[in-house]
Amino acid sequence: MALEVPFEGGCMCGALRYRCAEAPAMTLCCHCTDCQRRTGAAFGITVSVNTSAFSILKGETTSWLSIRQSGSKLLFQSCAVCGTRCWGDLPDIPESTLILGGTLNVAISLEPSAHIYTATKQPWVSIPDNIYEAENKPDWRKVFSS
Numbered sequence: 001m002a003l004e005v006p007f008e009g010g011c012m013c014g015a016l017r018y019r020c021a022e023a024p025a026m027t028l029c030c031h032c033t034d035c036q037r038r039t040g041a042a043f044g045i046t047v048s049v050n051t052s053a054f055s056i057l058k059g060e061t062t063s064w065l066s067i068r069q070s071g072s073k074l075l076f077q078s079c080a081v082c083g084t085r086c087w088g089d090l091p092d093i094p095e096s097t098l099i100l101g102g103t104l105n106v107a108i109s110l111e112p113s114a115h116i117y118t119a120t121k122q123p124w125v126s127i128p129d130n131i132y133e134a135e136n137k138p139d140w141r142k143v144f145s146s
């Protein structure tokens with residue numbers, strides 16, 4: 001089931017809704033410990049889209065700036081009512097927005113092209129053979145070309 005465009009998503013309570021008018025530039029699964037912590041789950045699903053195609057349909061956000069050891073910044077945007085994190089803005093790369101994949105209306109149709117930071121992957125998660133995998137920091141050219 002391929003992802004239909006435009007696609008929409010939002011938070012658990014329904015107050016915050018977004019829409020994206022274009023297909024994602026890239027979808028990946030990140031198994032780093034930060035993503036495990038922020039999701040409370042085995043891995044995070046990151047859907048990179050062009051900011052120009054992304055719009056907020058309704059709702060207020062609260063923001064939190066995450067700065068990784070590498071210095072890369074991600075400004076997480078959460079529903080001001082229920083706290084669900086829905087996407088992240090990149091202060092240093094404003095042309096891209098990172099949607100958190102589980103918040104899509106039809107997240108089941110996402111097709112990740114890469115699994116990264118698999119050195120800290122939960123051992124019971126298996127990754128398909130034909131997908132780009134990086135034990136730690138990925139080669140971003142390979143992530144975007146696969």
Ligand SMILES: [Zn+2]
Pocket residue numbers: 011012013014015016079080081082083084
């Ligand atoms: Zn909400």
Ligand SMILES: [Zn+2]
Pocket residue numbers: 030031032033034035036044117
């Ligand atoms: Zn991660």
